[in-house]
Amino acid sequence: MDLNLENHFEFPIEVIFSKKRKSISIQVHEKIIIVRSTFWASKRDLKTFILNNQKWINKKILEQKSKIKKQYHFEHNETFSLMGRGFNLQLDKSLNNSPYILDNLIIASNNEATTKKFGTVKEQLEFLFKDIAYNHLFERTQYYSKLIFVNPKQISIKNYKSRWGSCSSKGEIYYNWKIIMAPNRIIDYLVVHELCHMIHFNHSKQFWSKVQEYISDYKDRRLWLKNNSYKLSL
Numbered sequence: 001m002d003l004n005l006e007n008h009f010e011f012p013i014e015v016i017f018s019k020k021r022k023s024i025s026i027q028v029h030e031k032i033i034i035v036r037s038t039f040w041a042s043k044r045d046l047k048t049f050i051l052n053n054q055k056w057i058n059k060k061i062l063e064q065k066s067k068i069k070k071q072y073h074f075e076h077n078e079t080f081s082l083m084g085r086g087f088n089l090q091l092d093k094s095l096n097n098s099p100y101i102l103d104n105l106i107i108a109s110n111n112e113a114t115t116k117k118f119g120t121v122k123e124q125l126e127f128l129f130k131d132i133a134y135n136h137l138f139e140r141t142q143y144y145s146k147l148i149f150v151n152p153k154q155i156s157i158k159n160y161k162s163r164w165g166s167c168s169s170k171g172e173i174y175y176n177w178k179i180i181m182a183p184n185r186i187i188d189y190l191v192v193h194e195l196c197h198m199i200h201f202n203h204s205k206q207f208w209s210k211v212q213e214y215i216s217d218y219k220d221r222r223l224w225l226k227n228n229s230y231k232l233s234l
Contacts, residue, residue, distance in 0.1 A: 003047050008054060009033060010061055015046065024049050028060035030068070067230045074121040080106060081231075082132065084183030091121070099124045101132075126234055133157050133180035140191045141173060147214060150198040164225065165190050167197035181232040182225065189221035 005013055013033045024041055026049075027034040037046060050057070072078060076091045087106045095109035098118050108124050109115075118124050134157050141155050153171040160166075160176040167173055173194050179187055192214045200207035211218045 003043065003050065005047065005050060008051070009057060011064075013050070026050065026053055026057060028057060028064055030064050033057060033061075069230055069233060072122070072234060074110075074125065080125065080234075081181045082129070083136065083180060083187065084185075089121075089125075099128045101128075122234060129180055129234070130157060130177045133175070133177040136180060136187070137175050137191065140188060141195065144188070144191050144195055144214065148192070148195050148199070148210075150195050152195070152198065164229075165194045167194045167201070169201065171198055178232045178234075182228070186221055186225055189215050189218055189225070192218075 003013060003015070011028070011031055011033045013035060015035045015037060017037055017039050019039060021036060021038045024035065024037045024046065027036070035046065035050065041049075072080070074089065076089065078089045079086045080089060081087070082101075085104070087101070087104055089106045089108060092107055092109050093111045095107065095111070096113055096117075099106060099108035101107075106125065106128070108121050108128075110121050114124075115121075118127070137157065138155050141152060145152060151171070152173045155173050156175070157177040158166075158174045160174075163176065164179055165173070165175045175190065175194070179190055189211075192211055196207055196210045196214075199210055208218070215221060
């Protein structure tokens with residue numbers, strides 16, 4: 001059904017009719033607006049309902065657009081985030097060793113000898129980020145362990161796809177290395193979160209109270225991570 005609303009929304013509208021439905025609902029997905037309707041709704045009813053919800057729909061469209069994963073090209077002067085700071089990638093063709101940090105620059109190379117030895121620029125940056133992540137997370141875990149009075153048996157980084165960290169019943173702490181792209185305050189929240197699991201191996205009220213002892217605004221930091229996790233990727 002063509003509702004002639006192309007000038008009102010950035011995303012196209014698809015109407016799905018169902019005999020079982022008794023009302024009209026709207027869902028905004030990536031690049032499309034889905035309207036689910038009863039068979040008895042007229043074209044006029046649908047247009048009125050959609051336009052009455054135009055403000056909400058446009059808000060959801062903005063949210064969807066913001067969550068489209070950034071595509072890096074690993075080119076000269078491209079900006080990457082480390083611990084909340086922006087670092088510009090500088091490709092030095094004369095470089096013949098692994099990438100490194102210099103002030104606010106990431107120095108790497110895409111010449112044949114370097115890529116043959118250390119991989120593509122993306123692979124080089126991932127190796128560098130993992131190294132920085134382990135060192136920083138180890139230091140922050142050691143710091144908060146003394147405050148919380150726990151003693152992790154192991155601190156490691158992982159390439160998790162759907163979680164930021166974990167704590168085993170044996171006291172082994174694992175972090176997703178991509179957290180190193182978040183601001184320091186978010187990294188510290190994750191560290192405290194996992195260490196508090198050594199005391200409360202759940203997400204009970206007691207657990208969150210323990211987290212709050214060390215991260216008073218943990219709810220804000222937790223929300224930031226939830227809303228911005230799609231940005232933390234290479």
